[in-house]
Amino acid sequence: MxxxxxxxxxxxxxxxxxxxxxxxxxxxxxxxxxxxxxxxxxxxxxxxxxxxxxxxxxxxxxxxxxxxxxxxxxxxxxxxxxxxxxxxxxxxxxxxxxxxxxxxxxxxxxxxxxxxxxxxxxxxxxxxxxxxxLPILPLDGGKIVQALISCYLSYYRALQATAWASLATSVLFLTGALSYSFAHNVHLNAIAIGLFLCYANWEHKRGLPYHFVRFLMKREQFDRASGMALPIIVHREQTVGEIVRMLMRDRQHLIYIADEHGGIRRIIREQALIRHYFNRNNGRSAVSSLFM
Structure with missing residues (x-):
């Protein structure tokens, strides 16, 4: 070093x-x-x-x-x-x-x-x-694709979608390198790169919960007051863990808690939800048990 x-x-x-x-x-x-x-x-x-x-x-x-x-x-x-x-x-x-x-x-x-x-x-x-x-993590193309997808999906779903797609593309890359080596000359560099990408993406997929927790921990560092809050309507029986997985990148949210008849019973800010998720380890608790 x-x-x-x-x-x-x-x-x-x-x-x-x-x-x-x-x-x-x-x-x-x-x-x-x-x-x-x-x-x-x-x-x-x-x-x-x-x-x-x-x-x-x-x-x-x-x-x-x-x-x-x-x-x-x-x-x-x-x-x-x-x-x-x-x-x-x-x-x-x-x-x-x-x-x-x-x-x-x-x-x-x-x-x-x-x-x-x-x-x-x-x-x-x-x-x-x-x-x-190439649209494979941790390559630049994979990072660009993940950033673009996170503009349209919740950050948790964007992480999952790009992780699976990147792993699948890595397997295709390795398969292509092996097929070429069998049909023509052995291409050790391409095979080694394919193995590295497969391993890196498998480890990345295993670490998705860690990446998502880091995302939640960092959300309060940026000023989003100038933008309009994006509403998220949830049922009272949905868990805190399920709801935080709906949060989108670069957006602030207001959480609307609805009852069995669709009526809005409570409105909370995302920061309150995240604090409960971390401070009380209530990821599996129904949102109604904490805010209603």
């Missing part, structure tokens, strides 16, 4: 995954060291695009990790920031490849880079950029 430099000069930790050293060693043995270092620089530029946008928006950047198959910038919790900001941060990484491709073209036109090297650099940027736009 390049710990001291990152924390002192950049404000976040900078870590290189141990397996990346094995990749570098293998590249030396195979004579592909320059190509691997080039990919390293491209991935670093991609991640610094995320970091630059996040810092410009006032986010807290915790760590940047460079993995054998790419990189990841660990920033504030998803769901705790506005959707537009998350979209901007997610898109900032792939957008770095636009100027990198333009830079390679300029170097070629000026005669400072060979046609072959410029072509390799451009193709590497296209490959990394397009791969990161």
């Amino acid at each position: 390049i710990k001291g430099f990152g924390q002192k000069h950049l404000g976040f930790r900078f870590r290189i995954h141990p397996l990346f050293h094995f990749v570098l060693a293998f590249s030396v043995l195979t004579g592909a060291f320059v190509e691997i270092i080039t990919l390293f620089v491209i991935v670093l530029a991609h991640e610094m695009g995320h970091v630059g946008m996040a810092k410009a928006l006032g986010w807290q950047v915790q760590e940047v990790q460079l993995l054998p198959f790419g990189g990841v910038a660990i920033v504030e919790d998803k769901g705790a920031v506005p959707v537009l900001e998350e979209l901007a941060v997610a898109a900032a990484g792939p957008l770095q490849h636009v100027w990198l491709i333009g830079f390679a073209w300029l170097m070629r036109e000026c005669g400072w880079w060979s046609v072959e090297w410029s072509q390799y650099f451009i193709e590497a940027n296209l490959m990394i950029g397009m791969f990161n736009l």
Whole structure:
């Protein structure tokens, strides 16, 4: 880990995954060291695009990790920031490849880079950029899809939908890599990436309750007073746990509690509901037992 430099000069930790050293060693043995270092620089530029946008928006950047198959910038919790900001941060990484491709073209036109090297650099940027736009978590495309879906579904349902879709797409990616390897040449990189994505998404799916709890804990940090409250009508017998799963991102809510005949018996703010959910561990309690 390049710990001291990152924390002192950049404000976040900078870590290189141990397996990346094995990749570098293998590249030396195979004579592909320059190509691997080039990919390293491209991935670093991609991640610094995320970091630059996040810092410009006032986010807290915790760590940047460079993995054998790419990189990841660990920033504030998803769901705790506005959707537009998350979209901007997610898109900032792939957008770095636009100027990198333009830079390679300029170097070629000026005669400072060979046609072959410029072509390799451009193709590497296209490959990394397009791969990161796949609708799979934790790739940028998956983050963008999740942010967009959370505009139309409750945050809990958005988490579930994107987790299942991302896991299914990861399995399809791995299946495609294996099928190609059986039909043509073995593609170890694609298989390894597919296995990594499947594992990462399985772990992400298992951690959905944790992500949702973090979302609830962060809701009171943002000023939503300027927006109109979105009503949620619930039956008196519905549990607090069921109701908090109806909350939407970037919206404040008023909870209307109805009786058996559909009449509204009580109106409560979402903050009161969340406090009961946490402070009294009443997620399974009927809302009527707490507010009526």
